Amino acid sequence: MANVDTSLPSETSGAAARLAARHADEYPLKLYGGWFCPFVQRAWITLCEKKIPHQYVEINPYKKEPEFLEMNPRGLVPTLAVPASARSKQQKPLFESAIICEYLEDAYSDEAKYGPALLPADPYERARARLWIDHHTPEKPYSIEQARDELHGHIKRLTDQMDSPGPWFLGQEFSLVDISLAPWAKRLWLIDNYKPGGLGIPKEGQDGIWGRWRTWMEALENRQSVNDTWSDDERYVLAYKRYAEDTTNSLVGQATRQGKKLP
Numbered sequence: 181m182a183n184v185d186t187s188l189p190s191e192t193s194g195a196a197a198r199l200a201a202r203h204a205d206e207y208p209l210k211l212y213g214g215w216f217c218p219f220v221q222r223a224w225i226t227l228c229e230k231k232i233p234h235q236y237v238e239i240n241p242y243k244k245e246p247e248f249l250e251m252n253p254r255g256l257v258p259t260l261a262v263p264a265s266a267r268s269k270q271q272k273p274l275f276e277s278a279i280i281c282e283y284l285e286d287a288y289s290d291e292a293k294y295g296p297a298l299l300p301a302d303p304y305e306r307a308r309a310r311l312w313i314d315h316h317t318p319e320k321p322y323s324i325e326q327a328r329d330e331l332h333g334h335i336k337r338l339t340d341q342m343d344s345p346g347p348w349f350l351g352q353e354f355s356l357v358d359i360s361l362a363p364w365a366k367r368l369w370l371i372d373n374y375k376p377g378g379l380g381i382p383k384e385g386q387d388g389i390w391g392r393w394r395t396w397m398e399a400l401e402n403r404q405s406v407n408d409t410w411s412d413d414e415r416y417v418l419a420y421k422r423y424a425e426d427t428t429n430s431l432v433g434q435a436t437r438q439g440k441k442l443p
């Protein structure tokens with residue numbers, strides 16, 4: 181393809197590389213991922229949290245290999261290959277990170293084996309969790325000031341919905357809401373890295389909204405599944421440089437620049 185982003189480091193590194201190495205062996209359930217992708221990280225965290233046996237396959241979604249397109253015509257990561265039956269080698273594909281996470285939650289629901297459920301049992305609470313799982317990343321290009329105001333608005337609306345005292349969105353229970361938001365929260369520091377002061381989140385003060393936000397962020401920073409699926413910091417600086425400089429040619433980059441819906 182003409183518009184392939186070739187500057188992207190091609191491999192996982194750091195903790196994510198160690199995790200990928202532990203899941204390199206052939207296994208019927210496969211996660212096709214890209215180390216840099218926040219949507220992939222959602223699916224990957226879910227696999228880790230539930231200790232689901234799987235194979236992790238690192239691919240570059242910007243080089244659309246025919247075998248990959250056959251499985252996922254959209255050519256996006258994450259793609260999950262689910263064995264068609266226990267015996268067959270045939271696989272059924274699944275894509276869309278939120279759908280993959282919910283599939284894993286449903287298919288591996290035995291709490292004795294896979295740990296506590298990642299969605300509440302109460303139907304209203306379950307629906308409320310889904311509202312916040314279905315969060316959207318900004319889609320329009322704008323100035324750093326507009327972007328900051330909008331980001332702070334998002335964070336405040338989100339934090340306002342968090343159960344007190346936390347630390348998680350649903351209080352004591354870690355859930356798919358935390359998993360869905362974690363990859364973006366983990367990448368927020370990159371804004372300050374490219375545009376110092378750009379993020380503008382107050383450092384001091386534990387009361388109110390920012391205090392609650394910080395409690396959640398700290399819990400996230402200490403969550404093993406979140407850290408295990410993270411490559412070395414400097415790789416993200418490299419990977420997102422093209423977004424910060426607005427020079428990426430990926431479908432996501434093009435959509436963002438044109439103010440269109442993300443793929």
Ligand SMILES: N[C@@H](CCC(=O)N[C@@H](CS)C(=O)NCC(=O)O)C(=O)O
Pocket residue numbers: 214216217218219220241242255256257258275276277278430431432433443
């Ligand atoms: N809505 C999708 C988005 C996935 C997505 O955008 N993945 C990006 C990498 S972060 C991708 O595969 N991009 C390939 C391309 O844009 O050509 C999801 O939630 O899984």
